[in-house]
Amino acid sequence: MTESALVHPTPDEVGAYYDLMGSFYATLWGENIHVGYWTGPDDTSSNIEAQDRLTDLLIEKVGLTTGQTLLDVGCGVGRPAIRLCQRTGASVTGITVSADQVARATRLADQNGVAERVHFRRADAMAIPFEDESFDAAWAFESLLHMPDRQQVLREIWRVLRPGGTFALTDVTEEQPLSDEQRALLYGSFMLRSLETIDRYPALVSAAGFVVDEVIDISAHTKRTLQFVSDALTQKRDEIRALYGDDLLATLEQAWPQLAVIQRDYLGYVVLVARKP
Secondary structure, three states: OOHHHOOOOOHHHHHHHHHHHHHHHHHHOOOOOOOOOOOOOOOOOOHHHHHHHHHHHHHHHHOOOOOOEEEEEOOOOOHHHHHHHHHHOOEEEEEEOOHHHHHHHHHHHHHOOOOOOEEEEEOOHHHOOOOOOOEEEEEEEOOHHHOOOHHHHHHHHHHHEEEEEEEEEEEEEEOOOOOHHHHHHHHHHHOOOOOEOOOOHHHHHHOOOOEEEEEEEOHHHHOHHHHHHHHHHHHOHHHHHHHHHHHHHHHHHHHHHHHHHHHHHOEEEEEEEEEOO
8 A cells, every 4th residue: 555545534534523523522532532642650640630741741842921811722612721721711712624523612711611712613724814913822642744845834823823822733643654454444543644753843833933942751751651552442332333333443443552552663653842033
């Protein structure tokens, strides 16, 4: 299988995937759709606590205060944006290509009493619908891997940031070469467009005009997420069957062991912090 044989989802197709699978991710992952961060082997945190710890790391890196603004690129169902607002007093605008995620995130903001300062809208990060220099900071949790053109998205983020603004991202990375079959399974299962390596990431971000301040390999701190997913698939299989039927459940249970090996042995995880001069 060649690279050209891979599925190359459009933003609309990625949005349709998350619209369809919104209830699945809500059942399996809850209010976060990103990995957890565990401090070490003795860390007994739950997955939710570990996910929030990763969010808190990015909250620290963007360094916002009351009255400032953040753009959340690929906002998911909103928990990180809401957490940042609650902890810093900053306002957040989240964008996603999924209408289902916009609806879920908007409800969550209302339930948490931050709807006046945290807003979500359906928009494509390839053409961010805001004026130049509109935000004090931006972040992206595991969203660039869905984008047709990472450079275009990075240039758009650079454009809407004010001079001196901070951009922080987290992303899954390819640290060992995948076979064609592994890549096809991984990309097809999660609607991916590309994977970068930790080593290549700084040059990619710098090429968009940013100054890279930090590149942090946290791969070892995120691997326990795999066990969480395995346990959740077992514990919540009846709920998943009720939502999606026997066929999808069987497909998930067949594919997950292969996906877990790929993620354990071939993939890494990076936190990168940059700024617009």
